[in-house]
Amino acid sequence: MPSLSTAADLPRDFTDLLDLDDADALLSQQGLRTPFLRLAKDGQVVPERRWTGGGGVGATITDQVRDDRVAEHFADGATVVLQALHRTHAPIARFAAGLATDLGHPVQVNAYVTPPQNQGFASHYDVHDVFVLQVAGEKRWRLHAPVVTDPLRDDPWTDHRDAVAARAAEEPYLEAVLRPGDALYLPRGWLHAATALGEVSAHLTVGVHVRTRAALVEQLARLVLDDPALRETLPLGVDVTDADSLAPHLQATVAALVEGLGDVRAGTVAERLTPGALAGNRPAPLAPLAQAAAVRGVGPDTVVRTRPGLAHVLRDGGERVELVLADRRVGVPARAREALLRLLTGEDVAVYALPGLPPEDAVDLVRRLLREGVVIPTDGLPADGLPAVVPAVGQPDA
Missing domain, CATH: 3.90.930.40 (Outer Surface Protein A; domain 3)
Structure with missing residues (x-):
């Protein structure tokens, strides 16, 4: 379930991670390129061509962030999304690496900077757990119960637009204003939308890409597919739309699955999961x-x-x-x-x-x-x- 913690409940605020001056420096001095930045307004992503351009003499690139164009869009109500700050901003890189170590799951961090009285994205859900850390200004959050329970990574909210819109029109499960130092936990699947109040608002979203039992199922399926019985072609002429015609082949397949899975060792699955698990987060930079x-x-x-x-x-x-x-x-x-x-x-x-x-x-x-x-x-x-x-x-x- 979602949970809200105020600054008074927490041992520290988040000013050491990012403030508005840091955001300005990232936008104007770090030579950011896409996809490390997005702009969004009224639930729609602003096309990149409207705020990127060439890097000038000696930089043969065409997608560098143009700070003057970002300033124009921000003044016009667009939310600035600094993506993957765990790769571009040293304090957050250190924070994310330590958190990933503690949690045992990969971590990403984005920042959302919204002009007063504006909303960057319509109500939606994420396929990973999220911790929202308010770093500047105030933002009103509206939360609604999931339309998909514990969605997996291949089950984005865009596949359920109508259900999401209908749920978002209901009375919210929780409505709260986050102020600097407050934190909000959102389990994956919970619908959320946020609107900046009377001043520029900025928050960090710490995305925790939790591993699920579905990942174990995927590896088990790959393991048993080495069984020749499961690689056999179904008989020519079989009608897979007819339950009676399909039934004996389905029974044989289930029997082969049960037999194949009976010998699977935990160490074998762990070995197959290791590369992806180790690649989830990059280590701290070295010189x-x-x-x-x-x-x-x-x-x-x-x-x-x-x-x-x-x-x-x-x-x-x-x-x-x-x-x-x-x-x-x-x-x-x-x-x-x-x-x-x-x-x-x-x-x-x-x-x-x-x-x-x-x-x-x-x-x-x-x-x-x-x-x-x-x-x-x-x-x-x-x-x-x-x-x-x-x-x-x-x-x-x-």
Whole structure:
């Protein structure tokens, strides 16, 4: 169910994440391109060609945000949507990476900046959970119960426009005004619309892309499709529109599914889910030039730390240990396992303190992990730091 928390209920406000000055800087100084920005007015998206243009001399692009055109549309009542701020704004990137680590689900963050007395989008629902964080001004929210319970990612509200419009015309389940520092939780599927009140209003939407049991069903279906019995062509002439004609083939298919699923191990499904799970959020940025210098200068006194927000899984494999990342696997000898585990704790670690390895092997291990972007030199961390993802250790076929 939705829930509302006022600033008085919360231990902090959200001014460290984004304010209106930050939004102006992003729009005018960061060279944003589509799709990192959208404009919307009265429920309709403003075509990109009306507020983008060429980047000028030396920039052979045609879709750079034009701040003067954005200013015109904003003055005319358009809502500015800064998309994927977890990729373009450092404070939110750090916040999103830490939150994704805590929740175990991928996180995205958008910002919606709306002129006074305007509404950017009509009532709709999202296919992911949302936390609304009010950062400036006031915005009135109207919530209605779902027309689709727990919608999946391939079940957007646009497939149910009439039902959404009818539900939105009813009395709202909740109507509330959010002020700076207030927060609102919206489970996926809940209809919502927001209108700015007497001044410019800005809020962040933290989208949590929750994983569901439907994802397990998809993987199970892919696994059993390796069964030849399920790949067979239905007999020529079968009428799939006739229940009596279809019944024996459906029964045979169900029997093959039950038999195929009976031998599926959790480790097999986990292995298939791992790439997508690790790719859900990118880790915190690293400084390429400083990283290269650290690779060249690594020695026994070098202090490193796991790259913040790095999603990874550690797999034991006899004589080798594999560190599974979103886009690759890093294999090291089994004798380096304890040293690798120490490096993946998220704490500052000196090379000379790595257990189980002679000094020259410890240097080689850290040099390789620096090169792979798994660890970073301690002085490359942001001042507030971020926790690293604790690795899962296990056998693929457990």
